[in-house]
Amino acid sequence: MLEETLKSCRLTQSRWFENENPKHISFPAHGSSIVTCLLFSYGRIISASDDHSIHIYSPTTGELLHALKGHEGGIWALAVHKDTLVSGSTDRTLRIWDLSTGNCTHVFGGHTSTVRCLAIVKPEIVEVVKEGGEIVKERWPKRPLIVTGSRDHSLRVWQLPKPGEQEYKCFGTEEEDPDPKENPYHCLCLSGHDDAVRTLVARGKTLVSGSYDCSVRVWDIISGEQKWTLSGHTDKVYSVVLDVNRKQACSGSMDGMVRVWNLVNGQCQHTLKGHVSLVGLLGLSPSYLVSAAADSTLRIWDPDSGESRHTLAAHTGAITCFQHDEFKVLSGSDGNLKMWNIRDGSVVRDLLTGITGVWQVVFEGRWCVAASNKIGVTSLDVWDFGIADEVDVEEEVDINME
Structure with missing residues (x-):
């Protein structure tokens, strides 16, 4: 299975660079509202907006599969795990959704301001230092968790409800x-930051x-211990x-600085x-650290040495979104969406041109999705760089991990 997955990655990569005419569809989404979050997972496009809604679309047809309604404010954070979606909003709540039905199963309150960022933490094998200094490998966390960060200066840790568990x-x-x-x-409230x-x-x-208090903090999400306060930035950390x-x-x-912390x-x-x-x-892959700034450039760095490898400087406005892997970078700015070769810093192609702006871009395996503004109308563009019978890499890896 692993060999087949790697082969699929290589084939898909060559198609990204060499296929001049990938399958492409474009369709309106969220009226004229801003798309704040965009995900691609298990053959579904998931978009969230400041219009208070979350939409689930088919990437092959553009059909709206579900419209998830319930938040009373704009959605600014999303994370997905299989059929479970988690969203955070300016209404100060966290909502959990069943993507198979479109139903909201849980609403978590507790933050006193906007839920600005969140992550789902899946169990994995990590090194743990025991008393006496012995290092052992254990599976943490024991069950999936949700971590949320808010403009109320705090972070909270929650258990991710399992399908069928008690609704709350x-x-x-x-x-x-x-x-x-x-x-x-609810597991923990982590206090220490002095700003959002x-x-x-x-x-x-x-x-x-x-x-925004200019610091970076490192926590143990099981015990709630704050391990480090990393000081050095002189302005807000984004x-x-x-x-x-x-x-x-x-x-x-x-x-304007990027800092690497031990x-x-x-x-x-x-x-x-x-x-x-x-x-x-910021984005990180095994070989590359990529930063994107309001100065209209992206920069490629060596994550080991901090050495600058390339400066990507063909955009004319602030970089609004990007994603990268070991081969390519996709970046959006005023008027265009570009694909770059991460290994030499060259522009491969423009995927979108002549638009008002690009809000979000995401790619997974053979698929690429971008949310943009086209003369006042919000649109989703979808490109398929694969072939009809190709299996998505994400699906292969998850099947192999079960």
Whole structure:
């Protein structure tokens, strides 16, 4: 199965670069509202908007499969695990949805301001230091968790409800927010930041959060212990990524800097200079760290040495979205969506041109989806770089992991 998956990756990669005419459809979505989040999972496009709605679309036809309604504010955070979707909103709640039915099964209250970022933490094998210094490998967390970050300065940890488990819906009242301690799925409240939590990432037992208080903090999401406060940025932190293999985290800030932090000793290993304005987006793959900024450039870095490899400088406006892997980068800015060769920094093609702006882009296996504004109308564009009988890489890997 692994050999077949790697073969599929190579074949799909060649098609991304060489296929001049991939299958392409475009359809309207969310009226004229901004698409704040975009996911592609198990053959479904999942888009969220500041119009309070979440839509599920078919990538082959553009058909609207489900419209998930219930939030009373814009949705600014999404995460998905198989048939379970988690959303966070300006209405201060966290909602859990069953994607097979489109039903909302749980509503979690407790944050006192916008839920700005979230992640689903799946169990995996991690190294744990026992008393006496012995290092053993254990599976953490024991069951999937949700971590949320809010403009109320706090983070919260919740158990991800399993399909069929007791439904729980807690809304609070106009006069009073709900007490999360009454929620059987609530685990921890992590306090320490002095301003809004803008970004987070979590794996195993490790959570990394970035805040408008200019700090990056590292937490143990099982015990709630704050392990490190990483200080060095001089302005708001907008993006973080976690590299568990190298035991480091990276952060991007409004100060224009990218910093690489050592999670063993809490020290800054590298300060990556080059951007001249807000570094709002970071991405990490095994061989590449990519940063994107309001200065209209993306930069490719060596995550080991911090050395700059390439500067991608063909956009004319702030980078609004991007995703990358070991071969390519897709990036959106005012008026266009570009594909780059990450290995030499060259432009491969323009996927979209002549549009007002690109809000989100995501690719998975053979599929690419972008959300953009076309003369005041919100549109989703879908490209299929595969062949009719090809199996998506994501599905193959998950089948192999079961």
